[in-house]
Amino acid sequence: MNRGIRQVWRRVVTVGAMAVAGAMATVPAAAVPRAEDSSEHVTDMSIAFALRMDGSMHVTETIAYDFGRTHDRHGTERYLQDRFTYDANHDRLYPISRVRVWSPSGAPARFTKVEPDVTIRVGDADTTVSGIQRYVLDYDVGGVVNTVGASQELYWNALGDKSAVPIDRVKVTVTGPGAAVQAATCYQGANRSTEPCTWSVDNGTATFQTTRSLQPKESLTVVAGFPAGTFPGAAPILQEKWRFDRAFSVNPVSGGIAAAVLALVAGGAGLLASRRGRDRRYLGITPGLAPAGGGQTAGTGAPTVRIGRRRPPVAVQFTPPKELRVGELGTLIDEHANVDDVTATIIDLAVRGHLRIEEIDDEAEDDPEDDEAGTDPGSAAAPATPPAPSAPAASRIDDWVLVKLDKPLDDLRAYEAELNGSLFEDRDRVRLSALRTTFATDLATVQRMLYVEVTERGWFQDNPHQVRVRWRRRGGLLTFIGILATVFLAVETTLGLVGLALALSGIVVLLLAGKMPARTAAGTALLAQANGFRLYLETAEADQIRFEEGQDVFSRYLPYAIVFGVAERWAALFANLAASGMSLPEPAWYVGYGVMWGTGSFDYRRFGDVVSSFSDETNSSIAAAAPATDSSSGYSGMSGGASGDGGGGGGVGSW
DSSP: OOHHHHHHHHHHHHHHHHHHHHHHTTSOGGGSOBOOOTTOEEEEEEEEEEEOTTSOEEEEEEEEEEOTTOSSBOOEEEEEOOEEEEETTEEEEOOEEEEEEEOTTOOOOOEEEETTTEEEEESOTTOOBOSEEEEEEEEEEOSOEEEETTEEEEEEEEEOTTOOSOBSOEEEEEEOSSSOOOEEEEEEESTTOOEEOEEEEETTEEEEEOSSOBOTTOEEEEEEEEETTSSTTOOOEEEEOOOHHHHTOOOHHHHHHHHHHIIIIIHHHHHHHHHHTSOEEETTSOTTOOOTTTTTOSOOOOOEEEOOSSOOOOOOOSSOOTTOOHHHHHHHHHSOOOHHHHHHHHHHHHHTTSEEEEEEOTTTSOOGGGGGGGSOTTSOOOOOOOOOOSSOGGGGOOEEEEEEOOOOOTTOOHHHHHHHHHHHTTOSEEEGGGGTTTSHHHHHHHHHHHHHHHHHTTSBSSOHHHHHHHHHHHHHHHHHHHHHHHHHHHHHSSOHHHHHHHHHHHHHHHHHGGGOOOBOHHHHHHHHHHHHHHHHHHHOOGGGOOOOTTOOHHHHHHHHHHHHTOHHHHHHHHHHHHHTTOOOOOOSSEEOSGGGTTTSSOOHHHHHHHHHHHHHHHHHHHHOOOOOOOOOOOOOOSSSOOTTOSEEOOEEEEO
């Protein structure tokens, strides 16, 4: 070999030794074949490498394995490494294929491939072996030839540092296609050892042989040089390593597909929301009115159109819409059956005479639930006159009790009857605090029935809750598929951006789910009336209150004021009326000390604070869920090389 070639190989091997040794050091220890009996060893191992012009080689290994006197071994294992770090951006692959195994000594020769890399496990789990058994392994390895300057070579770990037993003798032969091997060298011993083995080149065949027994985890590395052009098709088989910037690279392909996905999916969802999610209104009719004879129900046959982004102003309404109960009004306003809507319905049931709300002051009276049998649920108990407190009235209320009244339920709608029945069940009175952690399931049932009520009355195009759930499921599924696609595309391709676009589209659908419910024209007309009544409650002055003969206007409109969030203002208006000397009926549905503290008569202003406290406490109690319970690379190596620095590797052991 000329001096120029030797110098090139010397320079390359210095770099190659460091890179490949570091890669081999990362092979998991768990891959080392097992040998628990120290008497086990390999008496002889012969390996023949026949290189082909395309840079691959055919390998034939003959292993004489002495299992000793063990009685629990089933066969041998040959560990092969088929991947090394090539550079910062690539791994070098040595694909192993066409594996065949047989045993000249008659030992079981069935084999399986076991990860990591390639472990060829030979033997039968139902049969044990002992003594010396011979195995022949025959397989192909691709991409083994290196081109270094003007020369080509095989730099290969015939045995790596994964052997679990001593190997008495190893012999390796290397042949090539046509041209003869021109140079050779080899190394043996522990990883990175420069201890030489014996080698010779005769008639184009390189022969390598260990000079001593190899101990467990010792390697044998061989190097055979060939003239340039011996392997015209040879090239390393490289696989690009995963990198974030590569996986999510922005290029015409990834950017174009991602943009198309966003436009198609996210844009399509936005278009659907702008069409299906828009309320309808009667064409050519003043907002708040319905076609003559049609009432406020759907299906009147009157022409309708979608409402634009800007809604027309509404006129003040001095009464709530006749067809709307307070819970339905709250649901119609924001398309949600909120806890506030159920609480307002409880107060509305009290106002309409189906139950009574009583304060509990534990310092002034016993727990009314303990005296259940001695109270007629149909009668109004006269509260005792409490001692003058030193704190505001609302802060003295320890709890409230709901008392069931004997009134027919004919005027109740389905969700109201369900609510009334769930509150009392088989009892006539119940503390508000007793509903905490026990009423959440009943609350959910009432809310579902409230959605059904407003839908069946034709005020929504479809059940708003179910519409939101359907679109959230679609958005969640799309987001999940997008995440899976992102992982797959980022690992396997450079199109991770496409998966992100799909996941982002799913998130857009999730965000748009709340905009998908839509009111019918009848529902829009009722909403205009409700907003007109809200305007009245928010702006009316004391002298503008419209009274109806024989009716407690304050109590009748109070549940609506609670839904609109203006209960305290509504109470203040009546406090001003009472202060001016107007005779007002006192609410009979509420009994308590706080509303009469210090005056002996009903105090509307203080009652506004009490109702606010009652509403907050009711919201908290009926929505509280029960607490959860516990349940059970090959480089040049002509000089400056070392054992373990080549491609290939692995070792021998038993199982």
